[in-house]
Amino acid sequence: MKYDIILSGVGGQGILSVAAVIATAAMNEGYRVRQSEVHGMAQRGGAVQAHLRISDGNIPSDLIGRGRADMILSMEPLESLRYLDYLKPDGRLVSASEAFTNIPDYPDENGIHGAISKVANSRLIATKDLAKQAGSIRAANMVLIGAAAPYLPLKPEAIQKAVADLFMRKGKETVDINLKALEMGRAA
Amino acid sequence: MKEHVLLGDEALALGAIHAGISLAYGYPGTPSTEIIEYLQRVQGEWSYRAQWCSNEKTAYEAAVGASLMNRRSLVTMKHVGLNVAADPFMNSVLMNIKGGLVLAVADDPGMHSSQNEQDSRYFADFAKMPCLEPRNQQEAYEMTMEAFDLSERFHVPVMIKLVTRLSHSRAVVAAKDDNEAREQNQKEKFTGTTDYMVLPAISRRNYAHHLDVMKELESWSEEHPRNVLEINDARSDIAVITTGLGGNYYEENLDEMEPAPSRLHISAYPLPVNKIRRLAESADRVVCIEEGYPYVERLLNGLLPGDKVISGKLDGTVPASGELNPDNVRPAIGLEPMTVAAIDPGPLPGRPPQLCPACPHADSFNSIKDALEAYPDSLVTSDIGCYTLGFLPPYNAIETALCMGASIPMARGAAESGMHPAIATIGDSTFMHSGLTGLADAAAANVPMTVIIMDNETTAMTGGQDTVVSSPQIRRAVEGLGVDPEHIVELVPLPKKREENTAAMKREFEYRGLSVVIAIRECVQTLKKRNLAKKAVKQAGDASGAKAAEKAEA
Numbered sequence: 001m002k003y004d005i006i007l008s009g010v011g012g013q014g015i016l017s018v019a020a021v022i023a024t025a026a027m028n029e030g031y032r033v034r035q036s037e038v039h040g041m042a043q044r045g046g047a048v049q050a051h052l053r054i055s056d057g058n059i060p061s062d063l064i065g066r067g068r069a070d071m072i073l074s075m076e077p078l079e080s081l082r083y084l085d086y087l088k089p090d091g092r093l094v095s096a097s098e099a100f101t102n103i104p105d106y107p108d109e110n111g112i113h114g115a116i117s118k119v120a121n122s123r124l125i126a127t128k129d130l131a132k133q134a135g136s137i138r139a140a141n142m143v144l145i146g147a148a149a150p151y152l153p154l155k156p157e158a159i160q161k162a163v164a165d166l167f168m169r170k171g172k173e174t175v176d177i178n179l180k181a182l183e184m185g186r187a188a
Numbered sequence: 189m190k191e192h193v194l195l196g197d198e199a200l201a202l203g204a205i206h207a208g209i210s211l212a213y214g215y216p217g218t219p220s221t222e223i224i225e226y227l228q229r230v231q232g233e234w235s236y237r238a239q240w241c242s243n244e245k246t247a248y249e250a251a252v253g254a255s256l257m258n259r260r261s262l263v264t265m266k267h268v269g270l271n272v273a274a275d276p277f278m279n280s281v282l283m284n285i286k287g288g289l290v291l292a293v294a295d296d297p298g299m300h301s302s303q304n305e306q307d308s309r310y311f312a313d314f315a316k317m318p319c320l321e322p323r324n325q326q327e328a329y330e331m332t333m334e335a336f337d338l339s340e341r342f343h344v345p346v347m348i349k350l351v352t353r354l355s356h357s358r359a360v361v362a363a364k365d366d367n368e369a370r371e372q373n374q375k376e377k378f379t380g381t382t383d384y385m386v387l388p389a390i391s392r393r394n395y396a397h398h399l400d401v402m403k404e405l406e407s408w409s410e411e412h413p414r415n416v417l418e419i420n421d422a423r424s425d426i427a428v429i430t431t432g433l434g435g436n437y438y439e440e441n442l443d444e445m446e447p448a449p450s451r452l453h454i455s456a457y458p459l460p461v462n463k464i465r466r467l468a469e470s471a472d473r474v475v476c477i478e479e480g481y482p483y484v485e486r487l488l489n490g491l492l493p494g495d496k497v498i499s500g501k502l503d504g505t506v507p508a509s510g511e512l513n514p515d516n517v518r519p520a521i522g523l524e525p526m527t528v529a530a531i532d533p534g535p536l537p538g539r540p541p542q543l544c545p546a547c548p549h550a551d552s553f554n555s556i557k558d559a560l561e562a563y564p565d566s567l568v569t570s571d572i573g574c575y576t577l578g579f580l581p582p583y584n585a586i587e588t589a590l591c592m593g594a595s596i597p598m599a600r601g602a603a604e605s606g607m608h609p610a611i612a613t614i615g616d617s618t619f620m621h622s623g624l625t626g627l628a629d630a631a632a633a634n635v636p637m638t639v640i641i642m643d644n645e646t647t648a649m650t651g652g653q654d655t656v657v658s659s660p661q662i663r664r665a666v667e668g669l670g671v672d673p674e675h676i677v678e679l680v681p682l683p684k685k686r687e688e689n690t691a692a693m694k695r696e697f698e699y700r701g702l703s704v705v706i707a708i709r710e711c712v713q714t715l716k717k718r719n720l721a722k723k724a725v726k727q728a729g730d731a732s733g734a735k736a737a738e739k740a741e742a
Contacts, residue, residue: 010539011541023193023358027193027360032359032360033193033358033359033360034357034358034359035357035358035359036353036356036357036358037195037356037357037358038300038356039218039219039221039222039301039356039651043541044541044542044543044544044574044577045539045541045542045543045544046539046540046541046542047538047539047540059359060435060436060437060439060440060442061433061436061437061439061440061513061514062353062354062357062433062436063353063437063513063514064514065440065441065513065514065515065526066514066515066525066526066528067525067526067527067528067529068514068526078536078537078539079539081533081536082536084528084529084531084532084533085528085529086528087528087529087531088528088529089527089528089529089530091529102539102542103537103538103539104581104582105537106537107536107537115533115534118531119529119531120529
């Protein structure tokens with residue numbers, strides 16, 4: 001088993017916490033994991049990506065090659081399109097639908113959504129709306145993970161446990177909101 | 189044995205802890221910063237000390253000082269930081285190192301957060317220092333422990349070299365249990381009178397001795413189990429040399445290479461010359477896949493017979509600039525590009541990094557630009573930090589950046605060439621790193637220029653590490669260097685003070701002598717972090733207060 005995910009978004013959106021949830025869940029299931037991150041200047045509101053690799057065997061490279069990613073998982077629709085080269089021909093794209101418009105030349109949002117819908121296995125999800133319903137807009141990334149979860153080679157309980165473990169120190173209420181957001185993403 | 193999920197930087201730090209370090213010094217710099225940060229975060233019961241210094245040079249020198257007291261010491265920096273520390277670095281090989289001294293340096297091929305992609309292996313070669321180059325987190329952990337052993341065995345400093353993709357990639361590391369960590373060395377001053385002395389007569393002797401040690405290190409490298417030679421007689425068209433992460437990207441494609449060529453992966457330097465020759469005997473052409481500069485490749489011409497074809501970055505088989513990846517190594521080993529999903533989204537606008545909303549630097553830039561409107565020509569030099577982003581729209585406020593601290597001397601040179609107004613912009617951490625000496629020069633010559641110290645009270649770009657001095661100390665340092673107190677202006681960069689700040693800057697730009705404007709406001713990121721921490725403490729306090737109240741009621 002090998003499953004490669006390109007995570008994308010804008011610096012500050014919480015790409016590393018998304019990666020941490022999936023990586024922790026994968027390790028709970030006994031898989032090997034490699035996760036390449038972006039630190040430093042690039043984090044300041046710029047385009048960021050992380051490579052997350054899950055396997056039951058040896059993983060030599062921290063980076064995923066082009067045409068080899070099973071999934072692009074994006075916190076932002078424009079950013080999901082930046083890495084299409086990485087996707088396998090039958091790869092899947094899951095993206096939050098809400099634009100993060102911190103640049104003056106952000107394209108027409110409908111055009112971006114249209115381009116995403118041209119990817120055969122793509123899915124846009126209104127993460128913030130669902131997160132609000134779950135109890136906090138800050139749980140948007142958990143909605144996103146929930147939407148991706150059915151395609152990941154991971155059991156639902158493993159992901160739930162990862163969410164619970166990672167948010168534990170922020171208190172039970174935060175854990176519950178995030179678990180609820182996760183389920184709403186999955187059900188959407 | 190205990191498993192940890194660690195960044196490459198953190199794995200190196202844990203290796204240093206388990207090797208029994210007493211002291212760690214460094215200056216923040218992406219991608220090396222997380223080494224010291226990890227040492228500080230897991231401090232707990234450990235008795236080592238891990239500290240940030242003014243710059244890489246002072247950090248390196250402090251580490252040498254610890255080593256002469258028999259303490260194991262680690263010094264960390266990014267690749268361009270080693271330029272700053274080059275003086276002690278080069279001479280430290282002439283010391284008869286007592287306590288293990290390890291330099292951890294992190295290169296940034298692809299320049300994710302750097303101004304160049306220099307390869308630190310050249311520096312190791314230049315200084316004649318052994319170098320270890322791990323290619324995954326497990327190796328970073330194990331080779332750091334080995335580096336300390338090596339340093340104490342051969343009495344030389346040892347370089348351990350990381351790159352961005354290893355520094356900032358996370359994986360499971362199988363480490364010793366903490367209680368198996370080596371004890372720290374006992375405090376004990378060096379005993380040989382010339383051990384830490386570089387007077388020419390002594391250096392001549394020590395250098396000759398070091399050349400003998402290099403011969404021993406060459407034998408050590410030949411036998412090193414991580415310089416792995418695999419000969420496959422089934423293939424004689426190509427043989428492959430990989431170094432660093434180049435080896436990982438090669439292996440990522442290995443299942444398409446049947447039969448696999450003979451291969452040498454090099455992790456320990458000086459070069460294992462005999463292994464290279466044995467590899468070359470197995471094939472007509474040798475392909476080099478190196479993360480970084482073509483260091484091995486360039487040396488091959490002198491090592492191999494003239495009829496061998498050598499391929500790599502020099503003949504364009506492998507991209508000569510930027511980072512390697514699983515794709516761009518494929519042509520070198522005869523593989524076609526991978527098939528990708530055939531969707532072209534058309535041109536997408538870039539999203540470069542930018543200053544945070546409400547960043548104090550933005551307010552400083554706005555006032556600088558307003559104040560300069562009156563002048564037909566001007567020069568604004570700048571430096572290395574978040575504020576280098578002031579070059580980009582919407583600010584377009586700065587024009588030059590060269591290296592840490594260069595803003596002040598460059599403005600001086602321009603001012604003395606006739607430019608007015610000449611303005612240098614520099615952050616507080618960079619000012620302490622390399623700005624003081626430039627300002628001393630400018631003050632001594634009373635150069636007609638203005639230095640704007642953009643003091644956000646932290647080392648912001650690398651994630652908010654504490655600086656070694658506070659804002660009032662910076663002012664006193666500026667005064668102490670001889671700047672006229674009448675022309676040292678402090679201001680608070682805030683939108684509501686834009687006009688007032690612009691007026692103050694105008695006055696100083698107009699002045700035909702040296703002036704210093706210190707714009708002081710805390711970085712919004714560190715402020716946010718501090719407020720969150722405060723809130724957490726308060727919540728914890730409230731919770732325990734509530735519990736106490738419950739108990740009292742019961």
